[in-house]
Amino acid sequence: MKPFLIALLLMCWSPLAPAAESQLPWLTSLPEAKAKAKISGKMIFLDFTGSDWCAVCILLNKQVFQTPEFAAYARENLELVEVDFPHDKEQTESQKKANDALQDKYRIEYYPTLVVLNSNGRKLGTLNYNGEGPQAFIERIQKLAPRKKKR
Structure with a gap:
């Protein structure tokens, strides 16, 4: 009986491992993302x-x-x-106002819309989702990335 329980536990546990690895630090504040991007040099990705x-x-x-x-x-x-407009999830009034302001600023008309900014907050482009897999989606983001200057 003990080997069966161990096998059952391993089968239940293993699907959770990839999900834990792919957990990402989604922020809900553009000013916070801009501050981090100034330090990291990364692009800002608004969902x-x-x-x-x-x-x-x-x-x-x-x-x-x-x-x-x-x-x-x-x-x-x-x-x-993440700039979320949920129906059933709770959000603070300040979060709702911040999200509404971003939606107006970037003229978002439908969901999902993805806006890519450079590390200084300048808009590089807008994407939608066409059902592609992760690699094709990443390639579309990379096409918006600023070109690195050659020395």
Whole structure:
């Protein structure tokens, strides 16, 4: 009986390991992301989402954001900001106002919309989600990245 319980425990535990590895530090404040980006030199990645009701947003999260490939890329290259417009999740009034202001500033018309900024906060471009996998999505972000100056 003991070997069976150990095997059952291992089967239940193993799917959780990749999810834990791909957990990313999503911020909810653009000013905080800008401060971090000034130090790190990373791009700022804004995810305008309806995390608990938007089917495409949920798909993007599952098929791209929760993958080890995206996690590895994001840790090296992006300061992540979730700008969420949930139906059922609680948010403070100040968070709602900040999110509304960002939505107005970047003229967001639908979800998900991804806005990429340079490390100084200047807009580099806007992306949507076309159902691609993590590698193709990363390549689209990389096309927006500022060119490194050659010495």
